[in-house]
Amino acid sequence: MRSSTLQKLLIPLAAVALWAAGGVAAAAEAPIDELRAMIDQVRVIERNLRWERYDVKQLTEANKTVANFKIKATTCITNKEAELAKVNAALAQLGEKKRGESAEVIKQRWQHESERAAIETRMADCNALALHLASLQEELDKQLKQRLEARMLLKGPDIFTVIGRVLKEPGTWLLDSGRYIKKNSWLINQAVVLDMLWMVSALLLGLGIGLWLRRAWLPAVRQRKWPKTAGGRFGASALASSLHEAPFVLASLGTAISLGILTYKIDPLPLFSALAYGFTLYFIAKLITRIFLDPVAPGQLFLDIPQPVAQPMARRLRTLFVIVLVISPLGNTTIGLSLPDFGQSLAHTIVRIILAINIVWVLWLFRYLRGVKRQAWFRNLLSLVLIVAVIADLAGYSNLSGWMFRSVFGSLVAFGLVMAAAHLVRDLLVGLEYGGTPLGRKVRRFFGLRDTEQHLSGVFWVRMLVTLGFWVLLAWLFVLIWDLSASAVQDLNHLIMEGFQIGSLKIVPSRVLLAVVTLAALIAVSSWLKGRVNHQLEKSPMERGSREAVVTVLGYSGVLVAVLIALGVAGIDFANLAIIAGALSVGIGFGLQNIVNNFVSGLILLIERPVKTGDWIVVGGTEGHVKRIRIRSTQIQTFDRADVIVPNSELIASQVTNWMLRDSTGRVRVPIGVAYGSDTQKVKEILLKIAGEHPEVITNNPGQVPVVLFMDFGNSALNFELRIFVRDIDHRLQVKSDINFAVDAAFREAGIEIPFPQQDLHVKNWPGLPKE
Numbered sequence: 001m002r003s004s005t006l007q008k009l010l011i012p013l014a015a016v017a018l019w020a021a022g023g024v025a026a027a028a029e030a031p032i033d034e035l036r037a038m039i040d041q042v043r044v045i046e047r048n049l050r051w052e053r054y055d056v057k058q059l060t061e062a063n064k065t066v067a068n069f070k071i072k073a074t075t076c077i078t079n080k081e082a083e084l085a086k087v088n089a090a091l092a093q094l095g096e097k098k099r100g101e102s103a104e105v106i107k108q109r110w111q112h113e114s115e116r117a118a119i120e121t122r123m124a125d126c127n128a129l130a131l132h133l134a135s136l137q138e139e140l141d142k143q144l145k146q147r148l149e150a151r152m153l154l155k156g157p158d159i160f161t162v163i164g165r166v167l168k169e170p171g172t173w174l175l176d177s178g179r180y181i182k183k184n185s186w187l188i189n190q191a192v193v194l195d196m197l198w199m200v201s202a203l204l205l206g207l208g209i210g211l212w213l214r215r216a217w218l219p220a221v222r223q224r225k226w227p228k229t230a231g232g233r234f235g236a237s238a239l240a241s242s243l244h245e246a247p248f249v250l251a252s253l254g255t256a257i258s259l260g261i262l263t264y265k266i267d268p269l270p271l272f273s274a275l276a277y278g279f280t281l282y283f284i285a286k287l288i289t290r291i292f293l294d295p296v297a298p299g300q301l302f303l304d305i306p307q308p309v310a311q312p313m314a315r316r317l318r319t320l321f322v323i324v325l326v327i328s329p330l331g332n333t334t335i336g337l338s339l340p341d342f343g344q345s346l347a348h349t350i351v352r353i354i355l356a357i358n359i360v361w362v363l364w365l366f367r368y369l370r371g372v373k374r375q376a377w378f379r380n381l382l383s384l385v386l387i388v389a390v391i392a393d394l395a396g397y398s399n400l401s402g403w404m405f406r407s408v409f410g411s412l413v414a415f416g417l418v419m420a421a422a423h424l425v426r427d428l429l430v431g432l433e434y435g436g437t438p439l440g441r442k443v444r445r446f447f448g449l450r451d452t453e454q455h456l457s458g459v460f461w462v463r464m465l466v467t468l469g470f471w472v473l474l475a476w477l478f479v480l481i482w483d484l485s486a487s488a489v490q491d492l493n494h495l496i497m498e499g500f501q502i503g504s505l506k507i508v509p510s511r512v513l514l515a516v517v518t519l520a521a522l523i524a525v526s527s528w529l530k531g532r533v534n535h536q537l538e539k540s541p542m543e544r545g546s547r548e549a550v551v552t553v554l555g556y557s558g559v560l561v562a563v564l565i566a567l568g569v570a571g572i573d574f575a576n577l578a579i580i581a582g583a584l585s586v587g588i589g590f591g592l593q594n595i596v597n598n599f600v601s602g603l604i605l606l607i608e609r610p611v612k613t614g615d616w617i618v619v620g621g622t623e624g625h626v627k628r629i630r631i632r633s634t635q636i637q638t639f640d641r642a643d644v645i646v647p648n649s650e651l652i653a654s655q656v657t658n659w660m661l662r663d664s665t666g667r668v669r670v671p672i673g674v675a676y677g678s679d680t681q682k683v684k685e686i687l688l689k690i691a692g693e694h695p696e697v698i699t700n701n702p703g704q705v706p707v708v709l710f711m712d713f714g715n716s717a718l719n720f721e722l723r724i725f726v727r728d729i730d731h732r733l734q735v736k737s738d739i740n741f742a743v744d745a746a747f748r749e750a751g752i753e754i755p756f757p758q759q760d761l762h763v764k765n766w767p768g769l770p771k772e
Contacts, residue, residue, distance in 0.1 A: 056147045063140045073130040080123035087116045158396040165342040180338035186270035199258045206254030210247030218243045222298050237291050237299030244296040245287045252280040274333045278326035285321040289314050309368045316362045323355050356386045410481040422470040429463040462520040515570035526558025549606040601648035602631040618657035659729045666729030670739050673717030675753035684708045687722045690742045696735045698725040716757045
C-alpha cells in the first residue's frame, strides 16, 4: 500500500480519537472503552496494510471487521439524525425568539439549542468516522481483489507441457511415487493385525445391522398403504430408500469411524481412511438422490419430474458424487502426494473434464422439467462457465478453474436441496389450508374447521412468506458459494437489518418480514380462537344467527388487532394515522364509497340480523339459502347449487323476502282441479285427510290447521286450493310433491276425475263436403 494513500486514510484518525475521548456514542451508544478499542484495532489494520503483512485470509477478516465498524458508524448517524429532528421539532414549537419571553421558555430554548449543538457535533464526528472507514474498506477491497486476482490468474504449465513431462520420464516418476507410498503408507508401516480386525469387524457389524433392518422392516413398509399426496409419497420414498441403502451406509460409516479412531493423528491422511470417509459421504448422497429421484418401491416420485428424466439424472448425480466425494479427496492422501506436480496437474485435469461433462449433462436434463424450461439462460450460463473452467484448466489456470467448478457444483446442490425442501413445505401448507392431507385435516380439526370448503385463514400468507424465505435462503447461499467480498455481504446484511431511507420513510426489510410473520401467526391464532369459541357456543342455548354474529365479529376484531400489532412491529408510527385517515377519507369520498357502504351494511346485518345463515330468502331475481355472511358480501346458494355473491348494501337497501325470519314454519298452497259433476264434499274430505296424515303439516295449531277452499268454476274444472302450514318451509317443495302424489292416488281410488283443458269444435262449412 502506498504511503500517500495511507496518509490520506490516517488524516481523520485524529478526529476519531478526539471523538472517542469526548465520549461520543456510536451505534447503540457504545461505551467509551469499546470505541477506543475499535479505534486501536483500526490503527492496527492500517499499520499492517502499510507494511503489507496480510495474506488473503487476514485481509478478509480485516475487511469484515471494518465493515462491522462502518455499520456502527452509520447507525450512529441515523440515531443522531432522529435525535436532531426531535430537538428541531421542540424548538419549532417554541417559535421565534421574542423579547419579553418568560424565564421558563428561555431556559427550554437554551437547553434545546445546547442539545442541538452537541448532537450536530457528534453527528459530524460519526460522519468523519464513517468516511474514514469507507476509505479504509475501499483500500481493503482493492488489496483483496488484487491478491485474489493474482491467485486466480496464477498460470502453471498447460496441458501439452504436462503431458510432455509425463511421457518424458514415466519410469522415473512412477518409481519415485512407489517409494513415497511405501515409506508413508499407514497400512504397510504402522497397521497391525488387531487394527485390521477392528476395521473389518466394524464393517461387518454395520453391514449386518443394515441387512437386518432391510429384511425386518422393508416388507412392512411395502405392505402399508401410503397416502397419494406429495407428503405421503415422500414418507414412503424416504423410509423404503433408507432401509434399502442401510447396509451400504452403515457398513461404510462403521469403517470410517474405526479408521478415524485409528488414524486421526496420522499426517498425511491414509488412503484407506480417505476412501472410507469418501464412500460414507457418497452413500449418504446416494440415499438422498434415491429418495428424491429414484425411490425404492413403494416410494414414488413426489417432485414434478418425469420418470424418464429422473432416473438418468440420478445416475449422473451419483457419478458426480463419486468424483467429488471419493476421487477428488484422494489428492490429499499418500497416493496423491506421491505424484509429482505435473502428475497431480494431469489427474486434476482429467477429473475436472469428467466432472464438467456430467454437470453439463445434468443441466441439459433440466430442460424437461416443468417450471425450468423457460430458464434456459441459467442452464446455458452455467454450461458456459464450465466450458470456460475446462479451458482455463487446460491452459494452466488451475486455481481459477477450481473456483469455477466449486461454485457451479455448490450452486446446483444448493438449488436442488432448497427447491425440494420448498416443495415439501408448500405441499404441507396447502394440505393444512384446504385439508387435502391427513395431517392437514388433523390440524384443521384442532383449529375448529370441519369441512374442506372453509380455508384456514393466515396459512396463505405463511405459504407466501415461506416461499419468499426459501428464495432469500437460496440467494444467500449463492452469495456464500461464489465467495463475494466481505464488504458486499456486510452491506447486504446492514441493508436487511437496518433498512434504507426513501424521503422521510424508513423501510427495514427485516422488520417488514417480521411483521408479515407476526400478521400470519396472529391471523392463524385468531382463526383458531374463532373456531374454539364457535365450538363452545354450539353447546349453548344461543340461536344460530346470534352465534354466527358473535363469531364473525370476533374474527374480524382479531384480524384488526393482528394488523395493528403487525404495523407496530413494522415500525409504523401511529402518530401519523391521522394523515392516513385523512387520505382514506378522500379515497372513501371518491372510489371507496361502495366498499364502505357494503362494510357498514355488513355490520348492520350482523347486529340486526334480518338475514341469518340458512335462511331462505328472495332478493331481486335471486332465490336460495344464505350460505355465509361476510363483512362485505353475502353468499347465497340457489336451488340449482349455484353460489351467488350479493353485496350487503343490496340486502339493506332493497326489498328482501325472508321465508324463515322469525321461525321456520310457512304456508304452502296446493291448487287442485276436478271434473264437473264430482262430489265436492268428498273432494274436501280427501284433501283434508291427506294433509292431516303428512308428518310435516301442522294440524294442532288453531291458526294453522289445513283448509280446503272452493276457489271458482273454471273452464274445464272445479278449482280447489289446499292451504297448509308446514313445520319447516325449507321442505316446501317436497311436501307439495308428496301431497300431489297422494291426491292422484286417492282420486283414482275414489273415481274422481282430474280433467284437462278441452274444447269442442263445431264445423259449419268445409270446402269439398256436401252441404246438409
